Amino acid sequence: MSKYEAGLEKLMEYTLSDNKDVPSHLKISEDLESIAPDVGKYIIEFAYGDIYSRSGLTNQQRALITISSLVTQGTEPQLELHINTGLTAGLTEKEIVEAIIHLIPYTGFPRVLNALEVAKRVFTMRTEE
Secondary structure (H helix, E strand, C coil): CCHHHHHHHHHHHHHCCCCCHHHHHHHHHHHHCCCCCHHHHHHHHHHHHHHCCCCCCCHHHHHHHHHHHHHHHCCHHHHHHHHHHHHHHCCCHHHHHHHHHHCHHHHCHHHHHHHHHHHHHHHHHHHHC
16 A cells, blocks of 8 residues: 555545545645645645554544644634544544633633634534534
């Protein structure tokens, strides 16, 4: 199995149960194809093939770490995507909210408030579907 195939297989573990996030993850590659065609390959091969495929953490733990990192960086578009994948991986809404709140002393109220708005939007969208 190639590194790309291994990465794609791992990505499917985070998105397969609802199959709605797969297009979002792969759309990133398509959107950058004309300007940076290798970036999509890097995401699949490196992030999912090398990093997410390591042993030692569950998919839920990895998702929570990723969500926390994105909150501290203030990257709302990526946060929305990864809150979705975290829920698909088995995180509860409560776990996600508590992790975000836990970041207040480390990243501040503005980023946490923004992240909670993103989480609320994701939770609502998933409930309506």
